[in-house]
Amino acid sequence: TQLLEQSPQFLSIQEGENLTVYCNSSSVFSSLQWYRQEPGEGPVLLVTVVTGGEVKKLKRLTFQFGDARKDSSLHITAAQPGDTGLYLCAGKGGATNKLIFGTGTLLAVQP
Amino acid sequence: NAGVTQTPKFQVLKTGQSMTLQCAQDMNHEYMSWYRQDPGMGLRLIHYSVGAGITDQGEVPNGYNVSRSTTEDFPLRLLSAAPSQTSVYFCASSYSVHQVHEQYFGPGTRLTVT
Numbered sequence: 001t002q003l004l005e006q007s008p009q010f011l012s013i014q015e016g017e018n019l020t021v022y023c024n025s026s027s028v029f030s031s032l033q034w035y036r037q038e039p040g041e042g043p044v045l046l047v048t049v050v051t052g053g054e055v056k057k058l059k060r061l062t063f064q065f066g067d068a069r070k071d072s073s074l075h076i077t078a079a080q081p082g083d084t085g086l087y088l089c090a091g092k093g094g095a096t097n098k099l100i101f102g103t104g105t106l107l108a109v110q111p
Numbered sequence: 112n113a114g115v116t117q118t119p120k121f122q123v124l125k126t127g128q129s130m131t132l133q134c135a136q137d138m139n140h141e142y143m144s145w146y147r148q149d150p151g152m153g154l155r156l157i158h159y160s161v162g163a164g165i166t167d168q169g170e171v172p173n174g175y176n177v178s179r180s181t182t183e184d185f186p187l188r189l190l191s192a193a194p195s196q197t198s199v200y201f202c203a204s205s206y207s208v209h210q211v212h213e214q215y216f217g218p219g220t221r222l223t224v225t
Binding site: 004006009030031033035040041042043044045048050088090092098099100101102103104 | 115144146151152153154155156159169170201203209210211212213214215216217218219
């Protein structure tokens with residue numbers, strides 16, 4: 001069974017701080033996505049990375065796909081209260097070629 | 112476009128009851144999926160469909176049935192509800208670009224089985 005472990009599980013920081021969330025697996029993925037989910041809503045896709053070593057930037061968010069395509073990170077610069085939410089990584093690949101979701105990181109940014 | 116819609120938003124069932132969670136999308140996406148979300152476990156795939164008339168099992172299919180008679184609709188049926196099925200259920204639709212799926216999720220159905 002493919003597993004995607006995210007760390008940390010919970011993160012509470014002050015507005016303006018930087019943070020990094022990690023998504024790790026022992027499996028290789030053909031692509032990896034990051035979603036953000038707000039309370040009472042469904043996840044919303046933030047980014048898709050497909051190439052080992054790929055880095056994508058979305059305003060203050062920087063996403064990186066590991067060289068071996070087994071891990072990914074999300075870095076947020078100068079976090080704002082609007083960044084609060086559950087961040088989920090999801091990888092596609094392996095024998096089933098289905099989308100596997102990580103365990104999630106719950107981020108709270110205090111004003 | 113309404114995107115992906117789900118009904119109901121909330122539901123309470125007694126053990127043994129059956130019900131259908133509705134999901135519809137108006138984006139003409141070929142792929143549709145059902146997930147359940149439980150604390151600390153992310154999203155787990157229940158069933159999915161790659162087109163009308165075609166469905167397949169996901170990671171946790173037991174106790175659930177699906178059908179896909181049209182592109183737009185993908186209902187999820189609970190045959191005999193159990194407390195272990197208490198969860199938040201999300202429907203998603205997606206299209207494939209170079210084998211990468213951009214998933215669009217509905218707002219979810221919060222189900223409690225007593």
